Amino acid sequence: MTVPLLDIRNLHLAMRSFEGEAHVLNGVELCVNRGEIWGLVGESGCGKSLTGLSISRLLPEPPARYISAEITLEGRDLRALSPREMQALRGKRIGMIFQDPTTNLNPTARIGTQLVDVALAAARHDPTILPPARSRRAGARALALDMMRQVGIPDPEARMMSYPHEFSGGMRQRVLIAMALIGRPDLLIADEPTTALDVSVQAQILTLLKAMVAEHDLGVILITHNLGVVAQTCSHVAVMYAGNVVERGPVRQVIERPAHPYTRALMAAIPTRDTPRGGLQGLEGTVPDLIQPPPGCRFAPRCTRATEACRAAVPPLTSQGPGHEVACLHPVTEDAPHV
Amino acid sequence: MITFILRRLLMLVPVLVGLTVIMFAIARLLPGDPVGLAAGPNATAAERAALAAEFGLDRPVWEQYGTYVAGLVQGDFATSLLTRRPVAADLAAYLPATLELVLAAMLLAVGLGIPLGLLTALWRNRWPDYLSQVLAIGAISMPRFFLGLLLQLCFAMWLNWLPLAGRLPIIVFPPDPITGFITIDAALTGQWDVLRTALLHLLMPALALSLSPLATIMRMMRSSTIEVMGQDYVMTARALGLPRHLILTRTIARNAVSATLTVIGLYFGWLLGGTVLVETVFDWPGLGLYATKAILSQDMMPVIGVALVIGLLFVFANLLIDLAYGLINPKVRYS
Numbered sequence A: 001m002t003v004p005l006l007d008i009r010n011l012h013l014a015m016r017s018f019e020g021e022a023h024v025l026n027g028v029e030l031c032v033n034r035g036e037i038w039g040l041v042g043e044s045g046c047g048k049s050l051t052g053l054s055i056s057r058l059l060p061e062p063p064a065r066y067i068s069a070e071i072t073l074e075g076r077d078l079r080a081l082s083p084r085e086m087q088a089l090r091g092k093r094i095g096m097i098f099q100d101p102t103t104n105l106n107p108t109a110r111i112g113t114q115l116v117d118v119a120l121a122a123a124r125h126d127p128t129i130l131p132p133a134r135s136r137r138a139g140a141r142a143l144a145l146d147m148m149r150q151v152g153i154p155d156p157e158a159r160m161m162s163y164p165h166e167f168s169g170g171m172r173q174r175v176l177i178a179m180a181l182i183g184r185p186d187l188l189i190a191d192e193p194t195t196a197l198d199v200s201v202q203a204q205i206l207t208l209l210k211a212m213v214a215e216h217d218l219g220v221i222l223i224t225h226n227l228g229v230v231a232q233t234c235s236h237v238a239v240m241y242a243g244n245v246v247e248r249g250p251v252r253q254v255i256e257r258p259a260h261p262y263t264r265a266l267m268a269a270i271p272t273r274d275t276p277r278g279g280l281q282g283l284e285g286t287v288p289d290l291i292q293p294p295p296g297c298r299f300a301p302r303c304t305r306a307t308e309a310c311r312a313a314v315p316p317l318t319s320q321g322p323g324h325e326v327a328c329l330h331p332v333t334e335d336a337p338h339v
Numbered sequence B: 001m002i003t004f005i006l007r008r009l010l011m012l013v014p015v016l017v018g019l020t021v022i023m024f025a026i027a028r029l030l031p032g033d034p035v036g037l038a039a040g041p042n043a044t045a046a047e048r049a050a051l052a053a054e055f056g057l058d059r060p061v062w063e064q065y066g067t068y069v070a071g072l073v074q075g076d077f078a079t080s081l082l083t084r085r086p087v088a089a090d091l092a093a094y095l096p097a098t099l100e101l102v103l104a105a106m107l108l109a110v111g112l113g114i115p116l117g118l119l120t121a122l123w124r125n126r127w128p129d130y131l132s133q134v135l136a137i138g139a140i141s142m143p144r145f146f147l148g149l150l151l152q153l154c155f156a157m158w159l160n161w162l163p164l165a166g167r168l169p170i171i172v173f174p175p176d177p178i179t180g181f182i183t184i185d186a187a188l189t190g191q192w193d194v195l196r197t198a199l200l201h202l203l204m205p206a207l208a209l210s211l212s213p214l215a216t217i218m219r220m221m222r223s224s225t226i227e228v229m230g231q232d233y234v235m236t237a238r239a240l241g242l243p244r245h246l247i248l249t250r251t252i253a254r255n256a257v258s259a260t261l262t263v264i265g266l267y268f269g270w271l272l273g274g275t276v277l278v279e280t281v282f283d284w285p286g287l288g289l290y291a292t293k294a295i296l297s298q299d300m301m302p303v304i305g306v307a308l309v310i311g312l313l314f315v316f317a318n319l320l321i322d323l324a325y326g327l328i329n330p331k332v333r334y335s
Helices: A046-054 A083-089 A113-123 A135-149 A169-181 A199-216 A226-232 A249-256 A263-266 A307-314 B002-010 B013-028 B034-039 B046-052 B061-072 B087-122 B127-141 B144-158 B183-190 B192-228 B231-238 B242-281 B287-296 B302-328
Strands: A008-014 A021-032 A037-041 A065-071 A092-096 A185-192 A219-223 A235-241 A243-251
Touching: A008 A046, A021 A037, A021 A046, A021 A219, A037 A046, A037 A199, A037 A226, A037 B013, A037 B061, A046 A185, A046 A219, A083 A249, A092 A169, A113 A135, A113 A169, A113 B242, A135 A169, A135 A263, A169 A185, A169 A199, A185 A199, A199 A219, A199 A226, A219 A226, A243 A249, A243 B087, A249 A263, B002 B013, B002 B302, B013 B302, B034 B046, B046 B061, B087 B127, B087 B183, B087 B192, B087 B231, B087 B242, B087 B302, B127 B192, B144 B242, B183 B192, B192 B242, B231 B242, B242 B287, B242 B302, B287 B302
Parallel strands: A021 A243, A037 A219, A037 A235, A092 A185, A185 A219
Antiparallel strands: A008 A021, A008 A065, A235 A243
16 A cells, blocks of 8 residues: 555644643544545544644644654655754645634735745745746746636736735635645545535535645545535544544445444434424533543543443444544444445 | 825925914013113113114014015025124024934934834833833933933033033144935035044934834834734734745844834924924034024024924925835835
8 A cells, every 4th residue: 555645643643731640531542544634533623633733743842741642655754854844844844724824924014925935935945846937936926826816816916916815815815725725635534614604614624625636636534513515525434432433434424324422413413304493402411631641542421321331441443344444332323224 | 296295395384384474473472671782781772773774673573474475485594683694594504413313313213212122022021122111211301411411420520531521622623525414415525533532422412312213113113013013914924935034134123113103203393393302402503503502592583483493394305204204114105
């Protein structure tokens, strides 16, 4: 088998806080190949974003502390790189898109300048990304214009002179996508790229993202808490709960036959047309205390199927079908009641 | 943009009306006998009455005020009771020295305060940061005249590095006034030794005047830099692999300066008022020294004139800062 694009093993991360050290990631395992769009789902605080930030080493240490982590990008150990080498990967091999397009662009610089700066930074490591031009700056400008066109910004030449506040939310998100892709990354980490947008713009952005992935043969991690977005966009999905990947696999398999009780509860929480008024399905209990987590499966306190064995040790990911793995001792085997 | 400037200039009218009213009231409320001081100890009652009549001081206050304002709109700032020189001419003669001092102090405060604020923010919670914070509190708390005296004692009396006071030694001829700033005029006419002497004279009063705004600007810049460093777009810039120096200058510094700019505008006015004490300590022939001498002899017309000029400059300075704000922060462009 070929080397995967991104391989995360045993990612344990602790964050120092006033009350003590919180074990926010507890052995995350994730493997992404080119052409795959992985949806990373889970409720707020389950560690989705921290996983994304850990890959490109953007968390300040302290307060963050890695207890153990093996993160490789095409076989290259990212944890072993010097800050300078890591810097050289950001924006070039790893592109990132963040959640809120209103706060992620520099408010005092023109859109064109911001794109050109990223293009120039990327070109320092790989000059071939720039189209032939009189100067590097002219090449970077041409690339920025091309990128703006690709992400569907109308009249890019005029829009280059605009400031972020003169753009709509959807247009700003397109700019962020253009900035993330301008350095031709192999891996794109999109942290809730559509959460701040309305539904129709969200659909446009997701379609654009899919088109970009197909065109550039990227591997993508799409962090979201919206299972609808996952079903629409992703090829694979990893479900996280309290710092663990509890289930992962091809999106059809996981949605049609969720094996982990937590995944099942998440799916049941989605209201459908037939859901009666007031009939929203919640999940009893709350997320465990991450400063002193329970020793076994972190979902056990909320789980109806939990036994003594569940509380004793963290269950490992085990196969549940082709490519479908679940970290549960008592996985559900029936099909989901509705899809 | 033009309407914005015009609107702001229109604000000058209430400022000037307010200033003249308040200054006139204070001049009247002050106990003392300006006519007696001007006429001298041996003047007869008739001579004193004649002097009062000549300057209209025997008239009711509101009539005096009316006469003054009527002169003001024609550019006449009335006449000094003591020197009998027109105040307007005095103001024109003393203003460049004050402006030179204030601008030099501003240059020091902004030129050092902004980079220092940026650096201490990057070094935050390490010893250079703590040290600079302690020094800054000291600089803000120290009265300017006292600081001026300490500087004189240290650099002029003990070390003998800098001249004690004044703008130029008596034996040096100042260059022909072009801008009225001796340093700039000397540079323009190529008199480099005069420029050097003038700069040495300027250094200590400018330092005494600038230390407190320097410290304030540094602290403002530090806190706004720390705030900006926590913004999402800085994280994005790092995630996109922008080089460090570019993140620092284009992303962090530019956004942090726009928050600091307001303080700089306020300080310009504060410095204009602050020159009164510093100019007196350093015998700097500017508006402050002029006003001090006038106050001591209860000669109120020059005092009112100085207050008006400083008020005017204050409004202009704030207008300039607002325009600069628009240049740095595109969200506040004026319509």
